[in-house]
Amino acid sequence: MDEIRTSCACGARLVEGAPWCHLCFAPVGSSVAASSAAGRFAPLGAAPQTGTTQPPPGSARTSRFQATDVTFGPVGRLVVTVLVLLPLAAFVAALLVAPAAGITGIVVWGGGIAPKALRDTWRRRPNVLR
Structure with a gap:
């Protein structure tokens, strides 16, 4: 059995050697991509993150x-x-x-x-x- 580790910002348990996170699809080892993906995708049952803002409705041109x-x-x-x-x-x-x-x-x-x-x-x- 492969060793399981947690190194993704979203808190997912990752298998050793995995090139990307199976939960937030961020590349493993890329803290910038992982932190930006963690704001969009949260694990099931996780508390919603505060501080993330959505654009107001109708603001997309x-x-x-x-x-x-x-x-x-x-x-x-x-x-x-x-x-x-x-x-x-x-x-x-x-x-x-x-x-x-x-x-x-x-x-x-x-x-x-x-x-x-x-x-x-x-x-x-x-x-x-x-």
């Missing part, structure tokens, strides 16, 4: 036109919009050749897939991830 870590900027969003609407234009053109396929494509793509893709593309996202 959102934008559709600023690129973040997980979204495109305005150019990327316009490119995605064009790429999502191209198949819809192809289905409209297919109405002349094969009306059944064109109508099916318009209903499926234009009624289900494109609206969801465009909604997710243009959704307001926080400028900074926490």
